Amino acid sequence: MKIGEIAKLSGFSKDTLRYYEKIGLISTNKKLRTENNYRVYDDHILKQLNQIKTLKASGFTLNEIKDLMALNEVDLVTCLHVTTLVDEKLVKLTQQISRLTQIKENLIKLKTTCTGKCLETLQEI
Amino acid sequence: MKIGEIAKLSGFSKDTLRYYEKIGLISTNKKLRTENNYRVYDDHILKQLNQIKTLKASGFTLNEIKDLMALNEVDLVTCLHVTTLVDEKLVKLTQQISRLTQIKENLIKLKTTCTGKCLETLQEI
DNA sequence: TTAAGGGTTGGAGTATAGTCCAATGTCAAG
DNA sequence: CTTGACATTGGACTATACTCCAACCCTTAA
16 A cells, blocks of 8 residues: 555555654664555554554653554563563553543642632632 | 742743743733833732643643633633633543553553563554 | 646744743842 | 843744645556
8 A cells, every 4th residue: 555545544644654654653664665666555554553543642752652662563582671661651651640630630620619710729729 | 029039939940931921921911120121020920820830730731821811811700711621621631541541451461461562452442 | 648646855834832042231249 | 340140132942743845756547
């Protein structure tokens, strides 16, 4: 498949796909091109792009996603290394979740105590 | 008070305070300056800066905060607009938290059964 | 043959939210 | 009178994540 089709199927623009390749987020490892220098993709990339979409929607930066994708490339031999990286990611995830939960509680509190000058309540949060 | 003191008391840098003034986030309305063109602030600004800090920590952009501040100035009676904005932010937060929680559970699961291709599990998220 | 519709590149521009810097002005103390 | 610690400005620069553009190449159908 060429870039236009992948763009349609994935929901990412062609420019975004080229940008992701440029920053090393999606695999250029095989340097697959047609004779006329067109990028060629297979089904695998759609799976990968869906992962990226999910992770992006979850608040990961492209750099973090790159790290996570790298975990996927590592094989059995270095499994110990993988679990270490996963553990690090889990710590970050836990922090992020508790931070977001705190923010959510703050906003709910703000909403319920909001009567007139809403932002005044922000002082007490 | 001059900008340096406000910077210390608020936790925002002098550059950031000047930037906030430039984008109209904090009030330049009175154009208060000393004879030698130094900015002058009173206690009010610290309250405002605390509101900004809270809203920023809640994931609002500076533009959104600007809107919220403006509403607070104008709308003495109802906070309908404010609660609408807060509700929108709450929906996003809730979605983000549940996605992160799912990913966290997933990572925990695949940590125990890690055979290399760890991120495959993300397909089902 | 030519026009439409794909693809390529490098580079510039956008938005957000600052941060840093140089040149310059002001002020109080030693 | 000079030094240090404040302040001012405009403009350049950072990072993230794109988005657009010009100029060009390739293919196919009328």
